Amino acid sequence: MRALDDIDRKIIAAVQSDGRMTTHELAERVGLSPSPCARRLRLLEDAGVIKGYTAIIDQTKVGLPVSAFASIKLERQREEDLDRFAKAVALWPEVADCYLMTGQRDYLLRIVVKDLKAYEQFLKDKLTRLDGVASIETSFALGQVKRSEALPLR
Structure with missing residues (x-):
């Protein structure tokens, strides 16, 4: 390129x-x-600079007002453990964003759901059942101040 x-x-x-x-x-x-x-x-x-085109959807207006941010610590940070976690998360539609992190946590996830009960179900059915997860800390967004897909090119 x-x-x-x-x-x-x-x-x-x-x-x-x-x-x-x-x-x-x-x-x-x-x-x-x-x-x-x-x-x-x-x-x-x-060249892959422009990866695609998409509509930006108001998550509240489609019945998904809750954004939960889950910090995940794995039991081990071996490549196969990281890969297994990433592959599982990629299949879960509730996970809007997933980042491999530095620091005390291994991953940060933004999970979008309709309510707290749906988040609890997500935890029970998916996240806590995944092998190798040592701990999960969740914070809930009270409101969205800014969200942008636009990159600051200059």
Whole structure:
């Protein structure tokens, strides 16, 4: 992948703010004609810089108002234990985000559910049944101050 230039950054910033705009609208916004703009966009997609396009859904309006943040400590941090945990978590739709962490905990998960009972069920049916989990500490979000998928490119 070649280094990103100013036009690439403009394209990325534009599609981060509105992934549904047409190629013509994108071209106007970044100061290119449509054909070169489409080619650059395709190169960014092919290189994996732009991984896909998605809608941002209001989790409360679809009946999933609770965000729980679970800090997970594993019994051991061997590669096979980390891989097993990551593969299991990848299959659970309630887990919106999962990060491998430094520090006292091994993973941080954002779990999205409809209520506390649903979180309890998630814990009992999935998280506590996974081999190798030593401890789980959960905090619940009271409100969302900021959420963004847009990266600060400059």
